[in-house]
Amino acid sequence: MRKWVKLKPGKSKKVRKFYPLVYRDEVADVSPSVEDGDLTVLLDEKGKFLAWGTYSEKSHVAFRVLTLNDEPIDSDFFASRFRSALAQRRHLQGVTNALRLVHAEADFLPGLIVDCYAEILVVQVRTKGMERLKNFWLEPLIELMQPKGVYERSDMEGRKEEGLTPFKGLLYGSVPERVEIFEHRLSFLVDVKEGLKTGFYLDQRDNRKLVQSLVQPSEQFLDLFAYTGSFSIYAAAKGAECTAVEQHQHLVELGIEQAGLNGVKVDFRCGNVFEELPKLATEGKQFDFIIIDPPAIAKSEKQLSSLKKAIHRVVKDSLRILRPGGRILVCSCVYHMDWSDLIETVRFAASDMEVPLRLLAQTTQASDHPIRLHIPESQYLRCLLLQRDF
């Protein structure tokens, strides 16, 4: 007997229109035997099949769609999903050996992230359903990608809502302390065990390249919230003089090593951006290009105002030291911060400083983090490239 989750009247349309998440208040009933994380079918209000997916007992997302077809969910299903995800990333061959292979529901695999760093895979399991399906997906993933090692980085807070404890550890083979990867002929060191996210900000790849194409040799380049300074390394390779500000000493050390690996110099400052910016102004420093890439400090819509305040303050302080004609890239990796929120926040800061800004481009995450039109949340990275007029 199939286990099932039945929707309330009027709630099936969005599922048919490719939105994969069903919220708890949209569920009318579940079959008596359903347990947390179970693979179940989703039924419309008349009891007609809608989808296969997984049920969550605790999360506000009660059901996640795996497929709209009535098909077996087994190793072959996952192997086929992985093959098509890989095929869609073929254009990155030669550009990089580090990419996001699976971007959860945007690759029709809700709850699963897979990042490839050369011969190492890093997986992140965000839902109880995907956790329970591990026996079906891990083997085909290894078979397709033939990695030397698979490491799990499910050490994020979000798992608690699913009733899962944060976890990290080796799943297969062996994984070195640092993995060397390349991107556009530059080399980077990825700490897959301790680094933020799964070790590297793959989503900024295209923005790093864009910035590199615009920055000029000898320009003064400032990289705020630098992580291991990947934006700086692109800019320094072009001949810019780079300063990078990051608050964690171990990331700064990795950044310095990474710069050395590429034969470039980056002046890393270990400190808090909010304190370092006024110091740079006092030192009389001026910059031609400033990157502002803060962390996701707002996880929910409610916390959005604190992110807006932080961006407002950093943009204001950055404009004090941005030369006329200089460019600034302001990023937000929080889905709830939409384009108009971000533009308004930057506009308010520029108005406070009486600095006129021109919007040169609006950019987003790299293509290995697919954006599905039917899943608005799949676009989470928004960046504004702006130029100071005078």
Ligand SMILES: C[S@@+](CC[C@H](N)C(=O)[O-])C[C@H]1O[C@@H](n2cnc3c(N)ncnc32)[C@H](O)[C@@H]1O
């Ligand atoms: C989104 S990541 C930056 C990613 C980076 N631009 C890249 O492409 O690799 C944000 C970084 O900001 C750092 N950070 C957070 N708050 C900070 C603060 N107040 N001052 C300095 N660094 C901070 C975090 O440690 C993290 O490395």
